[in-house]
Every structure is written in C-alpha cells, then in structure tokens.
Amino acid sequence: MVGRRLLRVFLCLLLASTGSARKCEMDDVSRKWLVSRKEYFELGDCTTLDLADKKMGDEGAQVLAEALKANSALTALILRDNSIGAKGARALAEALKTNRALTELNLGWTSIGNEGAQALAEALKANSVLTSLYLEGNSIEDEGAQALAEALKGNSALTALDLYDNVIGAKGARALAEALKTNTALTSLDLAGNSIGDKGAQALAETLKANTVLTSLNLKDNSIGDAGVQALGSWQGAVDKAVAAAITAKRKVEL
Secondary structure (H helix, E strand, O other): OHHHHHHHHOOOOEOOOOOOOOEEOHHHOEEEEOOOOOEEEEOOOOOEEEOOOOOOOHHHHHHHHHHHHHOOOOOEEEOOOOOOHHHHHHHHHHHHOOOOOOOEEEOOOOOOHHHHHHHHHHHHHHOOOOOEEEOOOOOOOHHHHHHHHHHHOOOOOOOEEEOOOOOOOHHHHHHHHHHHOOOOOOOEEEOOOOOOHHHHHHHHHHHHOOOOOOOEEEOOOOOOOHHHHHHHHHHHHHHHHHHHOOOOOOOEEEO
16 A cells, blocks of 8 residues: 555655755655665755655654654655644654754644644743744644643744644633733744634733734634624734834734
8 A cells, every 4th residue: 555655665764964955855855775674765955855745644754753853954844734643743742852953844734633732832842943833724622722822931932833724712712812921932823714703812812912022813714703803903903003103013913
C-alpha cells in the first residue's frame, strides 16, 4: 500500500543543510539506503519542507520528529492534509521543546484534536523560536483552546496562531482573551469558523481595549449576534480613532 510505503520511506529521515535557502518537496530529496536496508531522505540544503497531502500517518510524523530534535537548518515544515493524529502531534511537540530552528509549523487538517493541541501547548511553554502555528480544521474544542491560551501567557515568540474551522466556543474564546491581557507577541489570531458567539466576542473585545500588540483578528462565521458586533465595533472605533491621531498601528477585525 502507498501509505505503508511512505512510512518506510520516512523511517530514517535526515535533515542536513549546506546553508542555502531552498523550498523542498517529496521529489526534491535524495532516496538512499542505510547499511541496515532502511530507506531515508537526504534533504541537503532544504530550509522549507512541504509534505502536504502525502498520506503520512503518525509513524511518519514520529520519525520526522526524531530528526527535528537535532536539526538546525529547517525553518518551515508543512504537514497539512495528512493524518498524523494526536500521537504524531505529541511527537512533534516533543521535538519543538529542543529544536531551535523551526519558525513555521503547518498542521492544518491533520486530525490532532484536543490531545494534539494540548501537547503543542506544552511545547510552546519551552519553545522560544516558533513564530507561526497553523492548526486549522483539527476539531479542537474549548479544552484545546484553553491549553493553548495558557501557553500564550508565557510565550514571547509566537506571532501568528491560526485556529480556523475548529469547534471552539465561548469558554475557549474567554481563555484566549485572558491570555491576550499579558501576551506581548501575538499579532495575528484567526478564529474564523468556530462558535464563540456573543460572549466570546465580548470577552475578546474587552481585552483588546488594552492590548496594543494584536493587529489582525478574524472572527468570521462565529454565530456572533448584535451584542457581540456592538462590542467589537466599539473596540474597532477606538482603534480607528487612535490611528487617526497617529497613536497606534491600525488593527482590523473581520466579521
């Protein structure tokens, strides 16, 4: 089967670099054999690795994670549209605790769920390099969002967090709002396609009156009614007024 074949291919993945920036995909890497007859990829000068939709499962993600622990070259890893699950996410999270090179990780639509989100949240408490984390379409609920929010309170590196198309409700939104009271790094938060409702929107609006760091907030398709729109509208009006007076940078809320 193709899926099993790919797992064997990733068995001994090496992430070496010669210093030149290059985006790599599956066909860009060399296939070689170790003495043990285990196949591996030699990535050479790759700094970006795009393995989106390659039928990778949790075993492939685990082997990749092992390689990342010692790698100092790869800065962007794209694994979206694979089925790595919570187990694969946990392995990658462990790698992030020691990796000091990766700045972008895309795990959109990889079935990581709450468990995967919680594992990544723990990694964010130790990681000081990752700046962009994409977790779209992963069935993350309030529990997962709360874990990520707790991590954001102490994380000073992550600038973009994408939680589009999950199942986060008002509790998760309130937790994120609470985190934004002290977080001084996050500039972009995408919560579109969730279910935060009026209460979640109001919590975010209230917090953002004092937050001067976040510049982009996407809340489209969140079952937000008049009360939530009004709260966010008041915040947006205050921001626009500040912009007109050249006090702060413009911030935009998408509804």
